[in-house]
Amino acid sequence: MYKHKRTAILIGLLLCMGSSTLMQTYFSSALPTISNRFQSVDFYSWVHGSYILASSAVIIFSSGLCQKFGNKKNFMVGSILFGMGTVIAPFSHSMLHLIIARIVMGIGAGIVIPATYGIIGEHFEKKKYSSVFAAFAVVQILFNGLGSLSGGYLPEIASWQTIFYILLPIELLSFWLVLKNISDTVFTQHFAPFQIKQHLVMISAILLTTLGIEQAYHNHYLLLFLGAILLFYVIWKDAKKGNLLLPKEFINDRFLRNLCLQVFFLGAFYNVCLAYLPTLMQFSMGLSADTSGNLLAIFVVLMGIGSVLGGIAKISTRLAILIGWFTCLAGSIMMQILFTLSIGMLGFGSGILMSVLLGCTASRTQGHAAGVNSTAHLVRNFGGSIGTILFQFSLNYPQQYYMWGVFILALSGTLTVALSFRFELIINNNQL
Numbered sequence: 001m002y003k004h005k006r007t008a009i010l011i012g013l014l015l016c017m018g019s020s021t022l023m024q025t026y027f028s029s030a031l032p033t034i035s036n037r038f039q040s041v042d043f044y045s046w047v048h049g050s051y052i053l054a055s056s057a058v059i060i061f062s063s064g065l066c067q068k069f070g071n072k073k074n075f076m077v078g079s080i081l082f083g084m085g086t087v088i089a090p091f092s093h094s095m096l097h098l099i100i101a102r103i104v105m106g107i108g109a110g111i112v113i114p115a116t117y118g119i120i121g122e123h124f125e126k127k128k129y130s131s132v133f134a135a136f137a138v139v140q141i142l143f144n145g146l147g148s149l150s151g152g153y154l155p156e157i158a159s160w161q162t163i164f165y166i167l168l169p170i171e172l173l174s175f176w177l178v179l180k181n182i183s184d185t186v187f188t189q190h191f192a193p194f195q196i197k198q199h200l201v202m203i204s205a206i207l208l209t210t211l212g213i214e215q216a217y218h219n220h221y222l223l224l225f226l227g228a229i230l231l232f233y234v235i236w237k238d239a240k241k242g243n244l245l246l247p248k249e250f251i252n253d254r255f256l257r258n259l260c261l262q263v264f265f266l267g268a269f270y271n272v273c274l275a276y277l278p279t280l281m282q283f284s285m286g287l288s289a290d291t292s293g294n295l296l297a298i299f300v301v302l303m304g305i306g307s308v309l310g311g312i313a314k315i316s317t318r319l320a321i322l323i324g325w326f327t328c329l330a331g332s333i334m335m336q337i338l339f340t341l342s343i344g345m346l347g348f349g350s351g352i353l354m355s356v357l358l359g360c361t362a363s364r365t366q367g368h369a370a371g372v373n374s375t376a377h378l379v380r381n382f383g384g385s386i387g388t389i390l391f392q393f394s395l396n397y398p399q400q401y402y403m404w405g406v407f408i409l410a411l412s413g414t415l416t417v418a419l420s421f422r423f424e425l426i427i428n429n430n431q432l
Helices: 002-038 046-069 071-091 095-123 126-157 162-181 196-216 222-240 254-284 289-312 317-336 339-362 369-396 399-423
Strands: none
Touching: 002 046, 002 071, 002 095, 002 126, 002 162, 046 071, 046 095, 046 196, 046 369, 071 095, 071 162, 095 339, 095 369, 126 162, 126 289, 126 339, 196 222, 196 369, 254 289, 254 339, 254 369, 254 399, 289 317, 289 339, 317 339, 317 399, 339 369, 339 399, 369 399
């Protein structure tokens, strides 16, 4: 019976994550039509950026709330907020109203993310983590595609609000599946006082950094520089005080810190591929839009296959990570020789790393799964955002600059995992 409950919980969590993912790519495709309906381009980028700002800012804070109040209560609150945003958004009469709805949804998502990781830590064995994160990666890839397609077609054949009417029942089903089956008794840590002032400073640092990333897309880098300095200072002070905000596992576990660095490079690597491969193929290589779309589909499909295989393969975690990074490295080397094959290798390697790296990171937890995995999630998002900012300069240079950049990212990840073997094996052989 417990197995059925775990299956229901996993389905609910996957639907929750899928809804959030779909919304992000939906707006990327539908925003031109939405702005035309509102007859305004004011706050255009903020429809997408406000969601990222809101969700990123509260992730560390909400992971602390999971420790204090438990994952079930936080999942409930976050889901309600996300649902409220879904209900409010279709009634927006201006871009500003829509942004308010997106902020509500972003705060809800930022609260749900740590609770989701905490629920996984409570209800699934560590040896199952790679399979669980493989399922999350596949759903993310699938809903990314569905979001792009629905954003292109729904506003034309129906209305831009239609997606919210479709998503609301899915969100309610997710909410019901999780809360009906999750345990009422959760492990919480009440012995440590909640550091509200420190959390507010951390929120300010993350908010400023994320806002700086958004502004960097418009070639304004001052906020990003200031935000990065403040974030570094907050993390440094937190480490000196014994990690009151960030998980205490980061104090003594050098390998966990190394894994987070790999997660950063992975976030940069696959987001740079998704964001700029179509541009490279159409503008630098002269391929048609149809051809570039088909090649990108190869990347996405093989990324999904790699995620599944990474989750179910009966090989050591160390070997799986090495295979993932070496596949990405080989694909980046072959881009100028066998381009189609290299695209497949880039996607396949990214998929393996998506499930195995995140699963391995989750296995390093010691009672605070929400905090460790939420930190890794935030690091991956920062990696993707900073990577796409840096690679925007490649648009003004020959294609070799982009290919060299992808190679450097893959090489960085490979060197990082090689360095990790100097201080620790990934997991004891009896756990692999």
